[in-house]
Amino acid sequence: MVNIMVESTTSMLRTWEKIRVYEYMSNLSVDIISRACFQRNYHQREEIFLKHRTLRHLLCKELITGILGLRDIWRLEKEIDSMILKVVKQHVKAAYEKDLLQMTLKGAKNYTDYNALSHKYLIIDNCKNLFFAGHETIALATSWCLMLLAAHPDWQARVRAEVLEICGNKPLDADMLQSMKVLKMVMHEVLRLYPLVLFASREAFETIKFKNIVIPKGCHLQIPITYQHQNPDIWGPDAHKFNPERFSNGILEACQPPQAYMPFGMGPNICVGQHLAMTEVKVILALRLSKFCFSLSPAYQHSPVYNLVTILEHAIEDGTTKIEAVEDEMSDKQTTECKVAAEVRSNNGLIDVAGNRKALVGAAGNRGTSLARLGVTVYDGCGWESRFILEVTNDLVDWD
Numbered sequence: 198m199v200n201i202m203v204e205s206t207t208s209m210l211r212t213w214e215k216i217r218v219y220e221y222m223s224n225l226s227v228d229i230i231s232r233a234c235f236q237r238n239y240h241q242r243e244e245i246f247l248k249h250r251t252l253r254h255l256l257c258k259e260l261i262t263g264i265l266g267l268r269d270i271w272r273l274e275k276e277i278d279s280m281i282l283k284v285v286k287q288h289v290k291a292a293y294e295k296d297l298l299q300m301t302l303k304g305a306k307n308y309t310d311y312n313a314l315s316h317k318y319l320i321i322d323n324c325k326n327l328f329f330a331g332h333e334t335i336a337l338a339t340s341w342c343l344m345l346l347a348a349h350p351d352w353q354a355r356v357r358a359e360v361l362e363i364c365g366n367k368p369l370d371a372d373m374l375q376s377m378k379v380l381k382m383v384m385h386e387v388l389r390l391y392p393l394v395l396f397a398s399r400e401a402f403e404t405i406k407f408k409n410i411v412i413p414k415g416c417h418l419q420i421p422i423t424y425q426h427q428n429p430d431i432w433g434p435d436a437h438k439f440n441p442e443r444f445s446n447g448i449l450e451a452c453q454p455p456q457a458y459m460p461f462g463m464g465p466n467i468c469v470g471q472h473l474a475m476t477e478v479k480v481i482l483a484l485r486l487s488k489f490c491f492s493l494s495p496a497y498q499h500s501p502v503y504n505l506v507t508i509l510e511h512a513i514e515d516g517t518t519k520i521e522a523v524e525d526e527m528s529d530k531q532t533t534e535c536k537v538a539a540e541v542r543s544n545n546g547l548i549d550v551a552g553n554r555k556a557l558v559g560a561a562g563n564r565g566t567s568l569a570r571l572g573v574t575v576y577d578g579c580g581w582e583s584r585f586i587l588e589v590t591n592d593l594v595d596w597d
């Protein structure tokens with residue numbers, strides 16, 4: 198009967214092997230945002246979130262590869278719009294208690310520039326914003342936190358000890374979350390190294406001048422958040438290292454100027470969900486770490502990939518080193534493979550990217566300019582420290 202036992206045990210083990218933290222986190226965050234938006238009947242609403250996920254994949258494909266899937270995107274958008282409207286109508290009819298959708302509807306009523314059409318799209322767009330911004334970001338933030346805590350067991354142990362000390366056997370509440378300082382330091386550090394949103398985008402409403410740079414009216418600006426977050430001039434020589442200790446006295450003392458830390462953006466358009474997000478990530482991590490230990494799988498391959506937000510994905514393919522790069526002076530958006538004929542010094546030594554190794558440039562543009570600045574990360578299976586800014590001139594890069 199050994200065969201029977203082996204067969205059953207092997208099939209159970211297969212289900213264990215398939216556990217992928219990110220998928221669980223994604224389903225969990227959909228569940229939480231569905232409940233927060235529509236307190237009741239949230240199960241029916243999950244479909245909207247799932248369609249949204251497909252929409253993001255399509256949008257990203259469009260943005261990165263330049264392959265036009267506009268018809269699919271348009272169709273999916275229309276589907277999502279009409280699903281949202283249906284949910285809104287049911288919600289209004291049922292007069293549910295306070296949830297995010299009720300608040301959105303109330304806000305739309307106070308909108309001064311009122312007409313039926315703008316009102317409709319105000320509601321739809323706000324709902325989409327909440328759905329879009331409020332679930333995948335959380336899944337990714339918690340996954341990055343768990344990955345980095347798995348890679349740094351000393352910090353994992355510190356966070357767990359703090360959680361257990363504060364909570365004891367009592368159920369977690371808002372006051373307890375406030376006291377979790379080490380957890381907060383870790384979250385700040387994770388969002389510094391992996392800020393999820395790579396660029397804050399702005400449009401110049403009028404021509405402005407910064408020192409000797411003139412930004413003409415109508416110009417679109419993209420502020421590279423990763424670059425700010427890993428600049429040694431701002432953070433010190435260990436800018437590329439995971440060191441939550443730097444936040445022990447808050448953001449103000451961690452970097453100069455403090456505005457350089459911007460995982461949630463900045464100014465009037467700063468992320469409206471930042472407090473919700475920090476609270477949600479804290480709750481998920483505190484509860485998980487109080488019950489489980491995390492370690493990196495031997496099969497883990499470090500691979501942050503830009504997919505509208507920074508996701509975890511395998512980047513090492515066919516045993517070759519793959520370089521992901523994101524240009525910080527984008528003008529046109531497409532993917533280009535280029536050979537980088539240069540030797541680049543990173544903080545942990547000399548990395549030879551000369552010769553035939555290829556750099557995948559997330560957004561290659563500025564063909565006319567002589568200099569491109571690339572934020573480059575080398576994924577060599579062991580180093581999430583190998584990040585640096587690479588300056589290349591056109592004669593070093595074969596754009597075609």
Ligand code: HEM
Binds near residue numbers: 397398459468474475
């Ligand atoms: C760790 C999680 C999150 C991160 C890192 C994040 C990051 C950001 C960033 C960088 C922006 C752009 C800000 C700017 O342009 O200055 C943004 C905007 C926004 N976020 Fe988040 N976000 C997160 C979670 C959430 C959640 C949970 C919600 C809502 C439930 C949310 C709702 C929004 C909305 C509505 C905007 C647009 C704000 C506007 O344009 O006025 N975000 N977020």
